[in-house]
Amino acid sequence: MLIPIALGLAFVPETQAQQTPNIDNRVEQMLSKLSLEQKIDLIGGVDAMFICAVPEVNFPRLKMSDGPMGVRTWGPTTGYAAGIGLAASFDTGLAKRVGISLGRDARSRGVSFLLAPGVNIYRSPTNGRNFEYYGEDPFLAGRIAVAYIQGVQSQGVIATVKHYAANNSEYDRHNVNSILDERTLREIYLPVFEAAVKEAHVGAVMDSYNLLNGEHATQNAFLNLQVLKKEWGFRGILMSDWTSTYDGVAAANAGLDLEMPFAKFMNRATLLPAIQQGKVSVATIDDKVRSILRTALEFGLLDRDQTELLLPRDDLQSRQVALESAEKSAVLLRNEGNLLPLDARRIRSIAVIGPGAWPAVVTAGGSAEVTAFAPVSFATGLSDALAATAKVYWSRGVRDLDEVLSWYSAAGRAFSTDSRGQHPGLTQQEFRGDFTGKPEREATAPAVTGWGSNAWGTPSLSKRFIRWSGYYIPKKSGVQRFIVAGTWRDAYTLYVNAKQVLHQPESEGQSPRVYDLSAPAGAPIAVRLDYVPAGERISISLGALPAEDMLEPEAIKLAAMSDVAVVCAGFNPRTESEGSDRTYSLPPGQDELIRAVLAANPRTILVLTAGGSVDTSQSVDRVPALIQTWYAGQEGGRALPRILFGDVNPSGKLPISWERRIEDNPAYQNYYEAPGTRDVKYGEGVFLGYRYYDQSQTKPLFPFGFGLSYTTFEFSNLSVTPAEASADSPIAVSFDVRNTGQRAGAEVAQVYVGNPSATLPRPVKELKGFARVELKPGETQRVSVTLDRRSLAYWDVNTKGWRVDPGRFVVYVGNSSANVPLQQEFTVR
Secondary structure: EEEEEEEOOOOOOOOHHHHHHHHHHHHHHHHOOOOHHHHHHOOOOEEEEEEOOOOOOOEEEEEEEEOOOOOOOOOOEOOOOHHHHHHHHHHHHHHHHEEEEEEEHHHOOOOOEEEEEEEEOOOOOOOOHHHHHOOOOOOHHHHHHHHHHHHHOOOOEEEEEEEEOOOOOOOOOOOOEEEOHHHHHHHHOOOOHHHHHOOOOOOEEEEEEOOEEOEEEEOOOOHHHHHHHHOOOOOEEEOOOOOOOHHHHHHHHOOOEOOOOOOOOOHHHHHHHHHHOOOHHHHHHHHHHHHHHHHHHHHOOOOOOOOOOOOOOHHHHHHHHHHHHHHHHHHEEHHHHOOOOOOOOOEEEEHHHHOOOOOOOOEEEEOOOOEEEOOOOHHHHHHHHHHOOOOEEEEEEEEEHHHOOOOOOOOOEEOOOOOOOOEOEEEEEEEOOOOOOOOEEEEEEEOOEOOOOOOOOOOOOOOOOOOEEEOOOOOEEEEEEEEOOOOOEEEEEEOOOOOEEEEEEEOOOOOOOOEEEOOOOOOOOEEEEEEOOOOOOOHHHHHHHEHHHOHHHHHHHHHHOOOOOEEEEOOOOOOEEEOOOOOOOOOOOOHHHHHHHHHOOOOOOOOOOOOOOOOOOOOOOOOOOEOOOOOOOOOOHHHHHHHHHOOOOOOOOOOEEOOOOHHHHHHHHHOOOOOOOOEEOOOOOOOOHHHHHHHOOOOEEOOOOOOOOOOOEEEEEEEEEOEEEEOOOOOOEEEEEEEEOOEEEEEEEEEEEEOOOOOOOOOOOOOEEEEEEEOOOOEEEEEEEEHHHHHHHHOOOOOEEEEEEOEEEEEEEEEEEOOOOOEEEEEEE
């Protein structure tokens, strides 16, 4: 059987393909009836999530909703697996089914615009929004995005691809200036947007917060006019991210069609004088209004009630797609001694331990966080699945950080203003200008417990400089843990015994962070926390306690008495979120918990919830089984027991390269702003992720495309024809995939292309095709893919176009970037 590799199919809405002349006529008729003031009103959002109505031309008020894992804005919804989980499935059919379900969910709520998908490239694991995106490879991201958009828009809902462009971190996102050379921009960071426009015909594009090469995206004429609208031919709506417009005249002239969530800059007060002064033309305003009217007409939004598709809010079809997304996104990374799948006949007890076990962690935080219908936690799912055959024990295992850092906690009130511990609290001083001189105010604070109170707060009108100082006196000898949790754009520095031990610069936003120090009981430790809040309120917490007190003792007892232990570790919406970056290390106490459970029960399975790679250096070589579930959506708890007990054979593959340590990441040296500037220089260029590791002595812990199965597969009989071709000739690639194991399963065949004769630096190989192949034991299928000119090309900065140089090329076929057993050369003349 011949299986074509998943490349995605172009989709043109019927209304656009068949009614364009009629639509254009209707647009011009409507436009002629609008005053200049009405036109300007139409290009600014209203009430946070709407385009305003214009009754004079029967233009309705159009409703939007956040995405991309659910129709978030308007109450409870179905929660699907995170974007990075969809990418891990390498399943374009699944991505389209998720898009269809989201489109149906949106229609049932009267939503015309789904603000999704997010497609920014995964550059570093610390980016707080990685969970929304589709990984490090632009080809994979493009295939998933095209299918997702096709699905959403097939339901008459406008998809909104975001965030355009080079928005690859959350810290200081309004001010960071992404510095990229043209080739890197074209080869790595723009292709997925290009595919969304050219292939999926996405209805809307959202500009990002950041600057690109010195100009904010919303007023970047190169991005918006030259590339998006002129080169790619985009005719839809270009909108701003929420409050990402900074100059109304510049944005208007640079192609922005719609300012969201309201018209702060592109409004009558700004644009009418600018038009009178010749700074903005009426034709420019008309083009924006045309884009809005035309897109609404193409999707039928003026010709039907958007709520005509009436579904139960908790739709069974949507839930089934959510379950499939959870099952196919999970990646099995370790399975020493074939611990998995578990034999249900031999399991009489199982301990489910960890902060991710219960309640369900559906998504990470920010505008993608959904309130899901009846989400199923890992603990609940395992308990339900094993109710008749085994006992299921549950423990959080690690003390909740909110509890640890609260005023009621001993850790939150662990300090004294004197070294003998007789006066509880900390000395609080407030300065103006900096931390020098005499404080304006001084008092005793009982605790520092404001974490999370101002994560999205109002910026402070004047800088405040607050210092807390005092002593922590250990009640036990051993490792003492100091925890600081800040939010948003807060800056802080922690000193312990006069030594700086933690420092969070303004806008970095990683939290919480810890410092450990060995000390005997009774020995006072001097503590000082210098804090510069970004908002009017204090939104930071400080706690201290013996490190061993982070663990809940009963968890270890449960692990020891059970046949198997499942540790559910990772992040949640408080510790991984839009608006701030996250730590590479697991949240406090989780590494200790994993080690303690492993010591109590060697049959331990580690289940991670995270939007990307995490530091597993303290456990990965000891834990026999490791599963990355990303954020599994509302059905993650139903999916996990099906995977653990073999009802589902895991088939997910990493859409990222998983570094051994954060310092090994190719963007590590270039991720943060250069000192004294807002500039982030993408110094790794095109050598991101596996492109870097392929040509480096440094190797990842787990390579891009890697994922284990409960069966085994074999690749053979590679054919590449013709052996010599012109750059514009199609190259046919075919090969066999065979299931050589004892279980049915799915393998993801990956096709890479390299150009070893290139005269400029190019990656050793780049992904140019893939296919999920479902095989029974002993079954073989033939897979085929056709490489086109773009599969061979690089961006030529001199000719400003895609170029293929004559020479030698190599096709690589395998099941990860590091395992490509089939290789064959061909020549381009």
